[in-house]
Amino acid sequence: MTTIALPQNNNGLHGTLSIPGDKSISHRSVMFGAISEGRTTVDHFLFSDDCLRTIAAFRALGVKIETTSDQVTIEGKGGFDQFENPDQPLDMGNSGTSTRLLLGLLARQPFDIEMVGDASLSRRPLNRVIEPLAQMGAQISARDNNLLPLTLHANRRLQEIDYQLPVASAQVKSALILAGLQADQPTQLTEKLITRDHTEKMLQQFGGSIQQEGKHIKVTPQSEFQGQHISVPGDISSAAFFIVAGLCVPNSKVVLQQVGLNPTRTGILSALSKMGAQFEISNETAASEPAGDITIHSQQLQAINLTDQDIPGLVDEVPLIALAATQATGTTVISGAEELRVKETDRIETVTEELKKMGADIEQRPDGFVINGGTKLHSAVEPLDSHGDHRIGMMLAVANLIAGGTGQLQHADAINISYPTFWQDVAQLQS
Numbered sequence: 001m002t003t004i005a006l007p008q009n010n011n012g013l014h015g016t017l018s019i020p021g022d023k024s025i026s027h028r029s030v031m032f033g034a035i036s037e038g039r040t041t042v043d044h045f046l047f048s049d050d051c052l053r054t055i056a057a058f059r060a061l062g063v064k065i066e067t068t069s070d071q072v073t074i075e076g077k078g079g080f081d082q083f084e085n086p087d088q089p090l091d092m093g094n095s096g097t098s099t100r101l102l103l104g105l106l107a108r109q110p111f112d113i114e115m116v117g118d119a120s121l122s123r124r125p126l127n128r129v130i131e132p133l134a135q136m137g138a139q140i141s142a143r144d145n146n147l148l149p150l151t152l153h154a155n156r157r158l159q160e161i162d163y164q165l166p167v168a169s170a171q172v173k174s175a176l177i178l179a180g181l182q183a184d185q186p187t188q189l190t191e192k193l194i195t196r197d198h199t200e201k202m203l204q205q206f207g208g209s210i211q212q213e214g215k216h217i218k219v220t221p222q223s224e225f226q227g228q229h230i231s232v233p234g235d236i237s238s239a240a241f242f243i244v245a246g247l248c249v250p251n252s253k254v255v256l257q258q259v260g261l262n263p264t265r266t267g268i269l270s271a272l273s274k275m276g277a278q279f280e281i282s283n284e285t286a287a288s289e290p291a292g293d294i295t296i297h298s299q300q301l302q303a304i305n306l307t308d309q310d311i312p313g314l315v316d317e318v319p320l321i322a323l324a325a326t327q328a329t330g331t332t333v334i335s336g337a338e339e340l341r342v343k344e345t346d347r348i349e350t351v352t353e354e355l356k357k358m359g360a361d362i363e364q365r366p367d368g369f370v371i372n373g374g375t376k377l378h379s380a381v382e383p384l385d386s387h388g389d390h391r392i393g394m395m396l397a398v399a400n401l402i403a404g405g406t407g408q409l410q411h412a413d414a415i416n417i418s419y420p421t422f423w424q425d426v427a428q429l430q431s
């Protein structure tokens with residue numbers, strides 16, 4: 001276990017950061033690169049532990065992938081039929097996205113594929129993808145029909161499906177799109193709520209076609225994609241730590257450059273606006289994945305109510321909204337967020353437990369939180385703990401800056417899952 005002394009606030013956060021590449025888009029760029037004809041190059045790729053798991057999995061499947069400090073080059077296999085039989089189980093580490101999307105992408109291979117993961121990933125539900133994939137003809141034997149480790153058995157045929165997703169999940173939707181591309185006939189999906197659409201956008205960018213109307217998606221079977229040059233925007237889920245820090249650490253002003261602004265991901269900005277936050281967006285670029293610079297300064301926030309409709313657009317940022325709510329005036333109620341219980345940790349539990357150590361007035365509910373704001377957070381007496389969850393670790397680092405605290409963080413290395421340069425970026429804003 002790595003325990004570190006958390007960075008302390010001196011005189012607010014100041015300066016400009018280039019935010020590392022988006023995790024969801026980085027994973028998908030390797031996947032589409034692998035099934036395309038020819039070469040794909042990816043700039044501003046996120047070299048974090050999770051994305052490296054996706055690269056390792058495709059290398060084990062015989063895909064040639066080269067990396068430099070900021071770029072990935074993938075020599076595509078030209079479809080789904082040229083992968084090699086991996087000689088070991090695919091180790092998905094901590095990555096839910098790699099696991100669930102690859103189950104769909106690899107559901108029609110002529111050999112068995114085993115998948116394993118770390119302790120946290122091995123507790124996270126897979127029946128949400130296993131059940132619809134089985135209806136399509138995939139043969140998956142998983143522990144308790146739900147958990148890693150699993151075997152994806154050799155299978156040469158997938159049938160189409162007409163499926164209403166029972167959970168709002170971009171991972172489930174994406175797994176079914178990737179399987180639907182390999183089915184006999186078109187697949188129809190209906191989302192519970194609209195979730196991030198990076199798979200749909202990238203499929204089109206690689207020359208494929210998909211029909212989308214609101215929550216309805218039609219996937220036509222196709223396997224001819226052309227290698228592309230992809231430039232990954234900054235990850236708004238990583239920027240979010242510095243957005244909330246910029247708002248809540250007194251005397252701060254930060255500029256976050258080229259942050260992805262896909263409307264299915266900007267729920268954090270809408271929620272903070274409703275809390276009264278003012279920020280400026282400039283230098284907007286209008287690629288299929290739009291991006292822009294975000295400028296934030298410290299200011300007073302007000303409480304907010306978030307419901308199930310709000311959650312998909314900010315699902316990974318709810319821990320940060322909870323932290324911001326401790327600083328806002330009034331009582332914040334977050335409901336419809338039960339998906340947080342099946343992330344890297346039960347984030348409703350870990351957020352509540354850890355923020356209480358710093359004096360927050362926060363109570364958990366089965367599907368969210370009630371937070372009475374206006375609390376002066378204090379240094380935690382006992383060490384804070386990420387519980388092995390990257391987003392909890394970084395949220396606590398921001399909480400400690402807001403508190404002007406001298407706290408310690410256990411399991412700090414979890415941060416490498418999505419933001420390996422996080423500590424350098426904090427230091428840069430303090431210099």
Ligand SMILES: O=C(O)C1=C[C@@H](OP(=O)(O)O)[C@@H](O)[C@H](O)C1
Nearest residue numbers: 024097168169170171172315316
């Ligand atoms: O599709 C993706 O890249 C992701 C979807 C979300 O998960 P769910 O699909 O489980 O909501 C999100 O929490 C995760 O960090 C990344």
Ligand SMILES: C=C(OP(=O)(O)O)C(=O)O
Nearest residue numbers: 094095096097098316343
């Ligand atoms: C939930 C997350 O990722 P994944 O599901 O890919 O593990 C996350 O990054 O917060």
